[in-house]
Amino acid sequence: MFTALHERLATALPEGRHLPEEVWRRRHRAVLRVAGGQAVGLGVMALLLGRSPLTAGLLALAVAYPLVFTVLPGAGRGLRSAAATASLLAASVVLVYLMEGLTEAHFHFFVMVGLAALYQNWVPFGMALAVVLAHHGVVGTLFPQAVFGHGSAQHSPWTWSLVHGAFVLAASLAHLAAWRLNEQQGLRDPLTGLANRTLLLETTARMLARRSGPTSVLFLDLDDFKDVNDSRGHAVGDELLTTVSQRITGCVRSVDQVARLGGDEFAVVVAGSARTAAEVGERVLGALADPVVVDGRAIHVRVSIGVADSTSAGDRSADTLLRNADLAMYLAKSSGKNRVVVYAEGMERAAQAKAELITDLDSAVAEGQLAVHYQPTVELGEGVTTGYEALLRWQHPTRGLVPPLEFIPLAEESGAIVEIGRWVLTEATRQAAQWSREAGRPIDIAVNLSPRQLLDDDVVSTVRAALADSGLPAAQLTLEVTEGVLIDDVEAVVDVLRALRGLGVRIAIDDFGTGYSSLSYLRRLPADVVKIDRSFVQDLGSGGRSTTLVASIIELARSLELEVVAEGVETEEQHAVLGRLACSHAQGYLFGRPQPAAVQDPATSVEVPLPRTEALLAVRS
Template sequence: MVKRETDLFRATMDAAQVGIFVMARGRFLYVNPYMRSLFGYAEADFIERLGPYDLVVAEQHERIAEQLARRPGGGAVETTEFTGRRQDGSLFTMSVLGMPSRFDGRVVAVGTVIDISDRKQAEQRIRELADFDALTGLPNRRLLHDRIEQMLAAAERDKHGAALLFLDIDHFKRVNDSLGHSVGDDLLCALAQRYVKVVRRIDTLARLGGDEFIILLPEVNAAAAADVARRLLEIAASPFSVGGHALTVTSSIGIALYPQDGKDIDTLLKNADTAMYKAKELGRNTFQFYSSEMNMATLERLMMESNLRQALTEEQFVLHYQPLVSLQNGEIVGVEALIRWLHPTLGTIMPDRFIAVAEDSGMINPIGDWVLFEACRQAQAWIDEGLQLRTMAVNVAPVQFRQAGFVEMVAGALSATGLVADCLELELTERTVMHDAEFTLGTLSALKRMGVSLSLDDFGTGYSSLAYLKRFPVGKLKIDRSFVMDLESDADDQAIASTIVSMGRSLRLTVLAEGVETAEQLALLRKMGCGMVQGFHYSRPLAAAEMTELLRRQPFLHRD
């Protein structure tokens, strides 16, 4: 009777179209043919040799151990999903259901294994249809709303800005009407593939419907949002080959910023849509901010950045020079080189309008290198003419100073122009010097060993440590113009300027006051014991030819 029951059990299990197993002490005692074929092992490989750990990916072994620990008999009472690993290494999703039982007088676990990969793929497809656009594969309107809510919640929590871009393809209806909807659909897919290359991993590119796309940009400011919009326009500019047709398309983009243009989904979408229509009114193939004031500021910045890249190659930069005058006798002992941008249509652009843009766009290094080489060249030209010039002072931007190879670049400029090192004075702001003071000390020391003079610009506006100031090989302190401007009437400015002069003299440093415009300021500085000045009282910055004449005449010598 027992044999007949056993034979009946095996015949039934062998015919089953699900995997069936009997397991004890972590090893399989029986597996049916379906389970063997499911994992690709022969019966001899399974029995008493393999256990559940051998059939599941390593990342899920801890889950198996937890279940076995809770059920000393090896059984399970709930269905659990695992990632199965076949003998050939391929993976699939399986559902495992087990329960305790007895087999040949032993406590065992009897269970089933079902391959649910098809069901999982179907569920994933259902989710994709619910959350993603069927044509382009991008997030659809439903998922977009979820992403916007997450972005706004994070922006409010972390006090970050964010941007929403509303992009609409210009004249897309013409493509559908003239070439058919299938070509239009292929064009939308091709555009989506290009747009994906522009956004970051934390951004969201979604298709709102038709030819409308939305781009969510968390943790960005207006300039960064404008840069993304510009690149979206550029990347779509080259022709597409779709359905045997060469097509060129443009788009219009509206930008709404969080929180100034809206703090909720509906407001941001509405305002970005409004800005997009402004872009269309302006002729398409452009972008607009919802705020007109933002448009003006950002577009000017983008124009400045774009033109900066041409300015160097087209030789639009020039240097002007302002004399550095000794208060001992009125001699012009040096000059400070000051850059000017001679724009072909905008005229002369002063550095306070473009230096910050150059720093943010990465252009400050090549511009700064050009200034250094040109200043050294001009200084040597004056010396070759027999003019007395002890110092050519050149401002160094923080980013330029911290670039790799800065010391070598300075050495190259001196070598290429023939200027002796002690004629060159590099001006660094107090903040530049104090940023990573130990690194700065090494660079300054290398420059000093080369023979280059060093000056601390804008002194008094930063946060210098006197201990570091004592260690830095600086030869000159420049009193910032903000302390000189009201020197005649402001007792605090007088006290600050006098303190800087006294400090400099105590440390055996030359002190120069910049921004000197009146005889009264000059008299006070001379009384304090200030050694040098520069400013409009003596001369505005001059072009090289005018500065040549001033150096030749020395008109301030023994004048005061």
């Protein structure tokens, strides 16, 4: 019961947060002007009331002297605000003395308590309340005529001290309420009700100052949240954020604080080590594993989480801690998303290199650093090249050839993939049209569409324009999408794919079997081609389960009248097994590596027939 009462009281009372420096200085200057004016005014008042110049000077000095501590070198906020408050309260004591305990003179204490409350700190505010009680009780007992102006109070100074203290406390409640509301204003996220960045940093700084042990921060960023806003609308996005905030809050302890930093970014300050914080992060991943249902439709939520604690920071500051957690979060994203990563030394340098690479990527298209290489797709039954897959390459001016696995995720994350993808599509369709004219037969081209292109960009208009500009028949263009695009909003993806298919192009599901979809998705997707991931193809012929899995995928695709392309074929053994399984098409180093367009020559393409026995088996099956 006592604990519950204490928590309720702590919630109701203001925290005594630090005001922004400029706000504090402005208020402090106002208090100093009042204090200085009172010192001069009370000295003059003493002279007018017939006191000697010496007495008047001493009274003025008693009010002004505490102000000396406000200008001491190195004096902090606490000392300066306490000294200014002491001057204010000394003025109230002197005024009551000069007025010989007149009741109305005590009203001055009310005004001084209000001025002390401007600091929004418990030290000056507590001083004001304590001085009122001490002055009325102690001084009223020793010198009753100097404090109280009527006989009943002079005979019972402590009783009247409590009476006056009760009135001051009652007036203080109004100051406390205003103080509390002022603290909350601008410190809470209006959508979720969570703390915002300012309050989080203040809480973290306070925890770092009070605790000798480690303090940790989690930085959380929802993966691909922009796609939800773009495809479902901001109202759905807001409802999703509210639900996510509730689930995160349910994973932390009462001593921890959850904040929304803005957009789809959240943070949690944890009183504990990085290990404790990582456990909180794992609970958050578990809590968000269940989809969020909005307007009757399920949205799968994934979140990347970075963790940093004060032991790994160069200094014990809230800003450093949050920055380190942010860096760890970005590593979580680049490592595959939906995971927890703990900050370690060297991440800052890696993040800087990554930021430089993103900056360079923004100008790569304009400066001609990007190129399209083409890898042949072979029809296994006849062993002839039927088309090519367009693959992006980046020749950096100083770094050399940057691997696609390194820069494609960065382009996806930064949004540069939309412009880059548009350029690749234009180049690939133009090249396929040229090859078709030179070869005198249709040459197909396959181009990858990223998830951001699929949902962010007006991809239908982009594809239509590329086909029109190049003159390539739509049936010769295959657009490849990975299974990962299906996890966020299947219906939205299906709608876009249907619109693309309406143009006459073909749709391929790339890396099939490794993503998030189930086989049942194939019945719903407007797909024409299934591409078997290279990880399955590499194990063909080794006696493992891959042969059974590949056979099942081929059989399923055949039942749905889908074409099958096996990726990553590198050996004759893999080639032979695919022939026995009646796989229709394949790609891989066995047939040709990705090369610039100038190297490829579809008109004189080398045929790669199956061994005679395997070819007969394939035809018979």
